[in-house]
Amino acid sequence: YQRRVRVNSYIAFTLDKLITHIVRQSHTLVTDAGCNQLKNLYTKFRSTGGAGGSLATQSSRAAQEQSYLKECEQAMSDENLYRIYFYKQGSKMTVELIDGENNEETETEEKGDEKEGGMEVNSSNL
Numbered sequence: 001y002q003r004r005v006r007v008n009s010y011i012a013f014t015l016d017k018l019i020t021h022i023v024r025q026s027h028t029l030v031t032d033a034g035c036n037q038l039k040n041l042y043t044k045f046r047s048t049g050g051a052g053g054s055l056a057t058q059s060s061r062a063a064q065e066q067s068y069l070k071e072c073e074q075a076m077s078d079e080n081l082y083r084i085y086f087y088k089q090g091s092k093m094t095v096e097l098i099d100g101e102n103n104e105e106t107e108t109e110e111k112g113d114e115k116e117g118g119m120e121v122n123s124s125n126l
Contacts, residue, residue: 037075041068055087069098 029035045051050064058065072081085094 034076034079038072041071041075045071073098 042051045064045068048064049057049061050068052065053061069081081098083096083098085096087093
């Protein structure tokens, strides 16, 4: 019985910590001026295709994505920016740190299947 109580209390403690962190992050997203500015930029560029979309249409919206990136860099000049890709096929996600001073190199690295400096998460490995 004691072992069962310990396991259940550990799960409850873990869930409590998780909920606390989610509430803190949500509060930051809602109240932080930088987060609101990025949300407004996303909304603005989402309608033109600059905030991402299907991999098949990436070449047609490259100019809009580049201008979205530049505005995000201006808005968050002292923060790190990340580009996140979700691949439906293969259930894969890639997170890439964007180097604000060297965008041309970042663009050439993105052309290949392997992205250096990124992190890849595959749901089959979880």
